[in-house]
Amino acid sequence: MSAIRLDNVEKTFSVGDGELHALGPVSFSIEPGERLAIVGPSGCGKSTLLRIIAGLEEASAGTVTVDGRAVTGPLAGAGIVFQRDLLLDWRSIIDNVMLPTEFRRNAGSGSRTRARALLDELGVGEFAERSPWELSGGMRQRVAIARALMCRPAMLLLDEPFSALDALTRDQMNVVLQRVQTAEKVTTLLITHSIQEAVFLSDRVLVMSSRPGRILDEIEVPFPQPRRLAVREDPAFAEIARRIRLHFERTGVLVE
Ligand SMILES: Nc1ncnc2c1ncn2[C@@H]1O[C@H](COP(=O)(O)OP(=O)(O)O)[C@@H](O)[C@H]1O
Ligand SMILES: [Mg+2]
Incomplete structure (x- = not known):
């Protein structure tokens, strides 16, 4: 059974006298012990997605289950x-x-x-x-x-935890997080807008589109864990990062 499972989850906010389609539909699942990263542009609905999984926000459509049970309120085990x-x-x-x-x-x-x-x-x-x-x-x-x-907790939900840190501290935090994940064997969902961080810290990366956020791509990250920071210079790592970057270039999120 999946640790977390989303089926056609969507979120629409009421704003003034209109509506804002913030997210979805998105469907994916996370297996027990897995480290999943979601990378997407600013404002695409990443925090909304995490809050829905954590039971802090209600989905407008679709279902979320954790260990097979529907999420109806704040999750105690997260x-x-x-x-x-x-x-x-x-x-x-x-x-x-x-x-x-x-x-x-x-x-x-x-x-x-x-x-x-x-x-x-x-x-x-x-x-x-x-x-x-x-x-x-x-x-x-x-x-x-x-x-x-x-x-x-059965799972760790991380919403851009290192975004406010400088680059060197951030690198150090990536190493520290990876170590504690291994020690605690915790299922992890990491949300980030850093391509490099997403690849370094995960077994699998989901790439999200601009708002309303949908899943554009899913990429397995094959490097064994624990990883050294130097893995980022591996050509296979660079190729995965490139594949993600191309999605953002194609959709105009990144322009050169
Ligand atoms: N409570 C809310 N009411 C209205 N709009 C919201 C609310 N929360 C988020 N939004 C909007 O939904 C979109 C997605 O927000 P968010 O999930 O925070 O994006 P991200 O975390 O990817 O930057 C944004 O346009 C944001 O302004
Ligand atoms: Mg956010």
């Missing part, structure tokens, strides 16, 4: 990371990571140990007792990932 880290400045780093346990019964006394282990795995263990405002953007985003993984 860890979500947004572009903005949404850390609470008045809480220590470790208390931010522990936050999701406070909404659950039976959180267990092991949770502080778990939070520490995740912070260590993400390379920010030394900041556990510090405050979010003392950390750089990349360090804060590591904490946001730890928080999303805290309750051992």
